[in-house]
Amino acid sequence: MAFTASAxxxxxxxxxxxxxxxxxxxxxxxxxALYGNTGTPDKDATAAxxxxxxxxxxxxNEVSQSVQFPAGGVALGSKTVTTPSTGVxxxxxxxxxxxxxxxxxxxxxxxxxDDTLTTPVADQGFxxxxxxxxxxxxxxxxxxxxxxxxxxRATS
Amino acid sequence: MANNATVRVTGEGPKSPLEFxxxxxxxxxxxxxxxxxxxxxxxxxxxxxLAHPVKLKSAEAIVAEHKARTKAAEKxxxxxxxAASEED
Numbered sequence: 001m002a003f004t005a006s007a008x009x010x011x012x013x014x015x016x017x018x019x020x021x022x023x024x025x026x027x028x029x030x031x032x033a034l035y036g037n038t039g040t041p042d043k044d045a046t047a048a049x050x051x052x053x054x055x056x057x058x059x060x061n062e063v064s065q066s067v068q069f070p071a072g073g074v075a076l077g078s079k080t081v082t083t084p085s086t087g088v089x090x091x092x093x094x095x096x097x098x099x100x101x102x103x104x105x106x107x108x109x110x111x112x113x114d115d116t117l118t119t120p121v122a123d124q125g126f127x128x129x130x131x132x133x134x135x136x137x138x139x140x141x142x143x144x145x146x147x148x149x150x151x152x153r154a155t156s
Numbered sequence: 157m158a159n160n161a162t163v164r165v166t167g168e169g170p171k172s173p174l175e176f177x178x179x180x181x182x183x184x185x186x187x188x189x190x191x192x193x194x195x196x197x198x199x200x201x202x203x204x205x206l207a208h209p210v211k212l213k214s215a216e217a218i219v220a221e222h223k224a225r226t227k228a229a230e231k232x233x234x235x236x237x238x239a240a241s242e243e244d
Contacts, residue, residue, distance in 0.1 A: 027201050102179075116218060
């Protein structure tokens with residue numbers, strides 16, 4: 001099993017609707033941490049297992065480089081929550097880049113998580129995004145190019 | 157639903173320790189600005205009663221963590237600059 005798809009956490013949606021977590025995409029520090037192909041991301045994982053450095057998302061599975069794309073990930077910039085079309089809510093951000101001298105190998109995807117939240121679990125994950133396969137950089141800039149349809153979207 | 161993302165790689169090539177340190181320091185300064193911006197937004201929401209004050213403590217910790225990391229990156233840059241000037 002491996003990283004093969006993207007998904008929003010079922011539990012974070014339940015926690016937001018149930019007011020169990022005070023997820024604030026605009027004002028919280030939201031980060032993207034990189035991962036290799038070990039383990040299987042699970043959209044239905046509990047909050048305790050869908051957070052940075054927990055469950056599938058332990059640092060042992062993370063791909064990072066000190067200073068250039070540090071463990072814990074990179075803060076997202078220019079975050080937006082929009083309603084681009086009927087029945088659609090989209091969250092998005094500017095493309096997310098490493099430092100310009102990064103060396104990273106076998107990156108398959110990322111976890112987008114809230115670095116401000118402490119309840120119901122610290123660093124609760126929002127979604128994971130697949131990069132379509134293995135990606136690497138040697139002494140350059142590694143940029144996550146978010147999809148034209150955003151990091152994630154909800155439809156009604 | 158979350159959407160698949162792609163990756164863009166630019167500027168690959170060997171980097172000197174100085175270039176590595178400069179890149180890292182610049183990156184960390186940008187990150188610190190983003191984290192501070194989120195913290196300011198949260199503070200404004202707390203003032204307006206739209207967020208709980210307890211969240212500010214966590215935001216402060218995040219900013220402090222990034223400040224420490226930025227300081228470490230800048231220290232590494234200073235050391236590289238000093239080493240480079242000694243070589244000259």
